[in-house]
Amino acid sequence: MPQRSVSPPTRLRSRKKTTPALAFTGKFNDTIFFMGKRNLHPNHTAPPLNFCRLPDGYGVVKIGISGAAETGACGLDAYEKAKELGREIAKQGSIITTGATTGFPMYAAMGAKDECGFSIGFSPAANEREHVETYKLPLEFMDVIVYTGFGYAGRDLLFVRSSDAMIIGCGRIGTLNEFAVAFEDRRPIGILEGTWETDEILRHVIKEAHRPNKKIVFDSDPKALVERLIEMVTKEKETTMLVYNNHDSRSASGKNQEVVL
Numbered sequence: 001m002p003q004r005s006v007s008p009p010t011r012l013r014s015r016k017k018t019t020p021a022l023a024f025t026g027k028f029n030d031t032i033f034f035m036g037k038r039n040l041h042p043n044h045t046a047p048p049l050n051f052c053r054l055p056d057g058y059g060v061v062k063i064g065i066s067g068a069a070e071t072g073a074c075g076l077d078a079y080e081k082a083k084e085l086g087r088e089i090a091k092q093g094s095i096i097t098t099g100a101t102t103g104f105p106m107y108a109a110m111g112a113k114d115e116c117g118f119s120i121g122f123s124p125a126a127n128e129r130e131h132v133e134t135y136k137l138p139l140e141f142m143d144v145i146v147y148t149g150f151g152y153a154g155r156d157l158l159f160v161r162s163s164d165a166m167i168i169g170c171g172r173i174g175t176l177n178e179f180a181v182a183f184e185d186r187r188p189i190g191i192l193e194g195t196w197e198t199d200e201i202l203r204h205v206i207k208e209a210h211r212p213n214k215k216i217v218f219d220s221d222p223k224a225l226v227e228r229l230i231e232m233v234t235k236e237k238e239t240t241m242l243v244y245n246n247h248d249s250r251s252a253s254g255k256n257q258e259v260v261l
Contacts, residue, residue: 060093060094060095061093061094061095061164061165061229061230061233061234062094062095062096062097062120062162062163062164062165063089063094063095063096063097063163063164063165063166063167063226063229063230064096064097064098064159064160064162064163064165064166064167064178064182065082065085065086065089065096065097065098065104065105065108065109065166065167065169066099066105066166066167066168066169066171066174066175066178066179067082067103067104067105067108067168067169067170067171067175068103068104068169068170068171068172068174068175069101069102069103069104069105069174070102070103070172071103071104071107071170073170073196074104074169074170074194074195074196075170075194075195075196076195077194077195078104078107078169078170078194078195078196079107081169081192081194081222082104082105082107082108082111082169083107083108083110083111083114084111084222084223085108085111085167085169085192085222085225085226086107086108086109086110086111086112086113086114086115086117087111087112087114087115087117088111088222088223088226088227089108089111089112089117089226090111090112090113090114090115090116090117090118091115091117092226092227092230094117094226094230095117095118095119095120096108096109096112096117096118096119096120097119097120097121097122097159097162097163098119098120098121098122098142098159099121099122099123099124099155099156099159099174099178100121100122100123100124100131100137100138100142100145100146100155101121101137101138102137102138104169104170104171106138106140106141108169109121109141109142110141112141113141118143119141119142119143119144120142120143120144120145120146120162121142121144121145121146122145122146122148122155122158122159122162123135123137123145123146123147123148123155124137124148124149124150124151124152124154124155125137125147125148125149126147126148126149127147127149128145128147130147131145131147146158146162152174153177156174156177156178156181157181159178160178160181160182160185160187161181161185163187164187164188164233164237165187165188165189165190165229165230165232165233166178166179166182166187166188166189166190167189167190167191167192167225167226167229168189168190168191168192168198168199168202169192169194169196169198170192170194170196170198171198175198176201176202176205179202183213183216186213186215187215188215188216188217188229188232188233188236189213189215189216189217190216190217190218190219190225190226190228190229191203191216191217191218191219192219192220192222192225193218193219193220194220199218203218215232217229217232
């Protein structure tokens with residue numbers, strides 16, 4: 001039976017403007033082939049808004065932002081303070097982490113993306129659909145979303161433990177829970193002072209707890225607060241992180257015989 005000639009397949013490429021795209025026709029050796037034409041939304045194959053590559057270097061500091069998802073009681077400066085926090089985290093070469101929620105943490109993520117920073121969100125949901133439809137949470141201003149599936153309480157634990165340091169802004173009971181996890185884990189904590197009452201509440205809690213903690217700092221200046229936390233985390237990594245021998249006697253860089261974890 002004679003074989004009919006087939007024109008070579010074409011890969012789908014992203015487009016900046018709305019133009020006819022190619023329709024899916026098959027897959028071979030993990031390569032997707034497209035033929036025919038259909039209309040495709042211009043952002044369908046585009047990367048996330050302001051997507052930026054991960055900061056270079058081993059041991060990049062991850063700073064978590066904890067704050068109220070509803071900022072109605074936070075005061076007029078909460079929006080700008082949160083955005084400034086995010087901008088400073090990105091400017092100073094760190095990664096911002098949040099609870100993948102609205103309000104204060106989202107404003108901080110917005111600020112980080114303004115400076116082309118890298119943003120990671122930890123969701124209480126098990127998947128994207130549950131994240132949006134059940135929890136009513138956003139997808140914007142995050143390069144990566146980790147769907148924990150553990151609800152808010154479990155999300156808080158994973159979020160804090162995945163961050164090298166925490167910044168507490170204007171918040172409610174969920175923010176206090178994240179502060180408690182960070183306090184028990186002895187994470188460096190920066191408490192942002194503002195027109196809200198959260199910083200005064202935490203100051204009272206720390207005083208009455210009778211458990212001295214040198215890793216907690218207060219500051220009203222977002223830039224100074226981020227600088228102090230990065231300095232604390234960097235010093236802690238240099239002095240207290242465990243060192244293990246690798247099985248092949250080579251480090252991740254191939255230069256030494258030990259790997260710092």
